[in-house]
Amino acid sequence: MFYRPDDPNKPLKHSPLKAIVSPRPIGWISTVDKDGKANLAPYSFFNAVMDNPPMVMFTSAGRKSDREFGKDSVSNIRDTGEFVVNVVSHALKDAMNATSGAYEAGVDEFEVAGLTKAACQIVNVPRVADSPASLECKLHQIVDLPGDGNVMIIGNVVGIHLLDSAVRDGMFHATDYQPVARLGYKDYATISEVYELIRPK
Ligand SMILES: Cc1cc2nc3c(=O)[nH]c(=O)nc-3n(C[C@H](O)[C@H](O)[C@H](O)COP(=O)(O)O)c2cc1C
Numbered sequence: 001m002f003y004r005p006d007d008p009n010k011p012l013k014h015s016p017l018k019a020i021v022s023p024r025p026i027g028w029i030s031t032v033d034k035d036g037k038a039n040l041a042p043y044s045f046f047n048a049v050m051d052n053p054p055m056v057m058f059t060s061a062g063r064k065s066d067r068e069f070g071k072d073s074v075s076n077i078r079d080t081g082e083f084v085v086n087v088v089s090h091a092l093k094d095a096m097n098a099t100s101g102a103y104e105a106g107v108d109e110f111e112v113a114g115l116t117k118a119a120c121q122i123v124n125v126p127r128v129a130d131s132p133a134s135l136e137c138k139l140h141q142i143v144d145l146p147g148d149g150n151v152m153i154i155g156n157v158v159g160i161h162l163l164d165s166a167v168r169d170g171m172f173h174a175t176d177y178q179p180v181a182r183l184g185y186k187d188y189a190t191i192s193e194v195y196e197l198i199r200p201k
Contacts, residue, residue, distance in 0.1 A: 019184025026182055027058045028086040028096055031076035032125050033106065038117065039072045040099045040109040040128070042088065044182035054157035056085055056135060063149030066105045070149045074142075075105070077153055081139040082123040085155075086131035090178040090190045122159045132163040132177035 027046030117126035137155030
């Protein structure tokens with residue numbers, strides 16, 4: 001079939017876009033507000049955008065009624081210029097889901113989900129202590145996108161935390177830390193099998 005996103009007849013119940021652009025990594029974004037109160041929320045419109053210098057991005061859709069700019073994560077990053085991307089392991093999937101609720105500004109989702117905070121080295125934002133990897137980020141740019149409150153946040157990665165037990169032979173092994181990926185609809189996947197391909201010269 002051919003599907004046009006703007007077809008008023010809606011031939012599919014849901015847009016297939018998120019099922020097609022999948023699996024997506026989940027950026028579990030921690031921030032603090034102006035008063036130092038922590039916030040944590042998952043964003044799967046998330047990816048690395050540059051290896052050297054290391055940079056990541058996520059996009060936030062829509063605006064919360066109790067915020068001037070977008071969602072809590074976006075407001076906090078506008079105020080402080082800092083955020084942390086935590087990786088969601090299979091063991092943390094339910095806690096990640098619990099942090100996605102539309103809580104009021106000022107609610108600490110670490111507490112909602114019963115998660116332990118760990119200090120960062122460079123940014124003044126807590127990370128998820130049990131997360132297998134966390135990226136400390138400084139804001140590079142906020143790009144306004146079409147749609148009310150829609151923005152892309154681009155950050156420079158200034159520090160990387162890794163679960164020691166998943167580092168072997170100088171490499172970080174996904175089968176050890178089992179990252180959760182977002183698929184379409186309500187679906188998720190966990191990496192359990194990995195293979196190598198050798199690129200042509
Ligand atoms: C797995 C998952 C991925 C999500 N990805 C996004 C996303 O990419 N962009 C977005 O705006 N909201 C996304 N959400 C919804 C936000 O997590 C949700 O709106 C949350 O309340 C935002 O929190 P905040 O206001 O504390 O930033 C996602 C939710 C889940 C469960």
